Amino acid sequence: MFRSRSKDEQAAPAPTSPDLTKQQRDPQAPKGRPTPKRSEAQAQRRSVVKAPTDRKAAARRAREERRTALAKQRQALATGDERYLPYRDKGPVRRFARDYIDSRWHIAEYFLPIALFILVLSIVPNAQAKSLSLVLWMGVIVMIVIDSVFTVRRLKKALRERFPNENLKGAGMYGLMRTMQMRRMRLPKAQVNRGEAPRR
Template sequence: MFRRRSPEDEQAPRASTALLDEQQRDPQAPKGRPTPKRSEAQSARRKSATTPTDRKSAAKQAREARRVDLAKQREALAGGDERYLPARDKGPVRRFVRDYVDSRYRVAEFFLPLAVVILILSIVGSLQNLSLLLWLVVIVGIVVDSIVTVVLLRRQLRTRFPDKNTKGTTAYALMRSLQMRRLRLPKPQVGRGSNR
């Protein structure tokens, strides 16, 4: 405990520290480098222009980033670029559902124009009974077409994507079929009558 060290014992710690100095360290590692002085760290932080110093400039930078992201999403919705689509439209399953809905005429996509015609007919006194009958025919047609679409779509999804998550795809298809084809986003990528 209190004895004198031999020359061999003194050489062992020096050799291990020399060996440690020779080893290369990861520059991102938290240990193995001296902690910078506070003044150095603060000047490095000031030099990095990525973080704004006041609240106004931070809000302005966030608005600008959000505007760029929304512009990319708008372009993707118009062109169908998968990288920038919103999360609800991404993936091969959602693409198939969009193409499936867009490949056929759907009764629901004509609902808005038909509703305008029916409302005009209901204003005319002598055609009110006809307008009520047309409402009934349109609603029954939409319900029947939606049921057929859901059944056939589920069958197609089971055969084409047996191991993928298809949760929410039928609601996605029904919401897309309710929109007029010209107003659908992402824009239709297939023509009517294509084999889907």
Template sequence: MIADQPQQTRDPQAPKGRPTPKRSEAQSQRRSLANSSSKMSRKDATRRQREARRADMARQREALAGGDERYLPARDKGPVRRFARDYVDSRFFVAEFFLPLAVVILVLSMIQAGAMQTYVLLLWMLVILLIVINSVVLGIKLKRQLRKRFPDENLRGVVAYALMRTLQMRRLRLPKPQVKRGERP
């Protein structure tokens, strides 16, 4: 090769260094790739994935029932969340009785006695006020305990997690409560 000769320039119609294949050629190449892997193996792969997902979900359900940390969902994992769960489960909260109270108040509101409507409205306000006060107190106390026990941990969202747990009746909470009422975590 002589240094004086200019190198061959690329075709401006083919900026990739090769011409773009025709549509029919590209489709035939895709079909040949698709046919090279058998359809049974694809079906087997999707069936295996489905079975693996079912096994993971079953493991997660068992973990929620038993409290096994390894298989809990990400929102429930970690010592900080465990402490928040135990903190909530060891106490009584008005919010956990909200659903039964709401049913009772709803039934009472259907009674057409004149004074009864006023009392039912006052009962609604009292229940809501107690839940708000109870939640604020829980938030303050839990934050204090978390800062004392876990000074270097990320505490973002833990109080909201605990407040949502108080809204569930104790028997329906998942992961299941690990401490009894009155026990301290």
């Protein structure tokens, strides 16, 4: 009733799965060929990955693009064009801070000429001149500190009123650092005159 399996059927190997055969075989070696040596495989990869055909032209183009970007940035620093300003100077908050500082007088912006005058006074061979230079030096430092504190407080108050929902982090220090530069040397260049209201 039940037929026994023949010897040939018992001796026949079980069929192997094609997926199993694919896993056991080196994926880089073609079927029926031995696995290539490491040196041969590396040489083949090097031949596939080639260097750019025209490196000099690519470098020249990159230099021209950098030169163009720097030229646009210099022009923006002179005209206040928001599109090409450096990241630290972009945005309405920073623009308002610049205009607020540029529209007022600050003692710190005259620090360099005052310091030069005090230095010249201190080297005069006279005891009274040296004493006067020391007093002037201490007085200038105190006035700069007081003026800076009040300037930053007023600037932050004006920023909170103008931009209640904006991130004002770093705007006060940004304005303070601008007060320490002479007006003609500030970058971006001042866009308002003294006494004018900041731009909207």
